[in-house]
Amino acid sequence: MKLLKTQRDNEQDDVLETSMAMVASALSDPSRVSILCALMDGRAWTATELSVVAGIAASTTSGHLNRLLSNGLVICLTQGRHRYYSLAGHHIAELLENLMGVSMHPSKTHTSSTPVNLRYARTCYDHLAGELAVNIYEFMLREKWLAADGSELTLVGKMHFERMGILLDSHTRRKPCCPCLDWSERRFHLGGNAGSALFTFFLQKEWVTRTPGYREVNLTDSGKVAMYRLFELKIT
Structure with missing residues (x-):
């Protein structure tokens, strides 16, 4: 037909x-x-x-x-x-992040040319990106905080967010959460409403600080302690 x-x-x-x-x-x-x-x-x-x-x-x-x-x-x-x-909007940021990943020349052994400070932690519009964000995302998957496809927080994930005091916007039209491909790590970090809320929480707790005028994000000493306590990330 x-x-x-x-x-x-x-x-x-x-x-x-x-x-x-x-x-x-x-x-x-x-x-x-x-x-x-x-x-x-x-x-x-x-x-x-x-x-x-x-x-x-x-x-x-x-x-x-x-x-x-x-x-x-x-x-x-x-x-x-x-x-x-x-x-x-965040949809444009996601488009650019994906375009960055596509634009990097693939090789058999990938060596990122991204500056070390940006590769470890940076902003992806209103959420966290880089190695730190990828490791947090993988912890959430492993501990069943996220659905297998990363499309939503599980009941366990919502419980942990509530215990931490992270406020989620229930009235937004934005996706509750989503996997966002990290262009320097070639793995996913947490995007969507949950990713934005998590990054805002980190800033409020002063676990991370932003470098004015740049995408670079710095992890504070108290942030290193929190990352280990919450996500089992040992950061020297």
């Missing part, structure tokens, strides 16, 4: 394909990619700050930001006389 597409189906396909091509084109410029990578720290930046990161003139940055805005990759918030730019 052969399925025939209607004219409307073809029109919808054309619109989707055109939209995908426009997003891909917006991602094709190295300067725009540098801007998006800077915004992966989950915070809002001014155009001037982004021009410094991308190493381009402010006037050029404005054009790049307009291109990213028109394709729904970033959003702009005006506060007083200042305009701040951030990623359009």
Whole structure:
């Protein structure tokens, strides 16, 4: 049996394909990619700050930001006389993280070129990424805190989150939790609502600190103790 597409189906396909091509084109410029990578720290930046990161003139940055805005990759918030730019949402961060993984050249023996400080712990928009995050995720799987496919917290996982005092947003449309492929480790870390809540909790407890203007995350001495107590991670 052969399925025939209607004219409307073809029109919808054309619109989707055109939209995908426009997003891909917006991602094709190295300067725009540098801007998006800077915004992966989950915070809002001014155009001037982004021009410094991308190493381009402010006037050029404005054009790049307009291109990213028109394709729904970033959003702009005006506060007083200042305009701040951030990623359009966690879904864009996940797209970029996956693209980073795809873009790294595979080899028989993979050796990451990611700087050591970023490889160990960094932000992936609003949740934790890097070796530390991957190890926490694997502990959660092993101890049955997560469903086998990482799509949700189990009753055991929810119980542990509640005991720690981690608040989950029950009203969000976001996925409760999901495996997010870590581009430097090539394994999964915890994303979704649970990943965001866990990272927020770490920050509130001052177990981790953020480096202003960078994606780098630092583990404090009290954080090292907590990682061992909660996730059996021995960190020297």
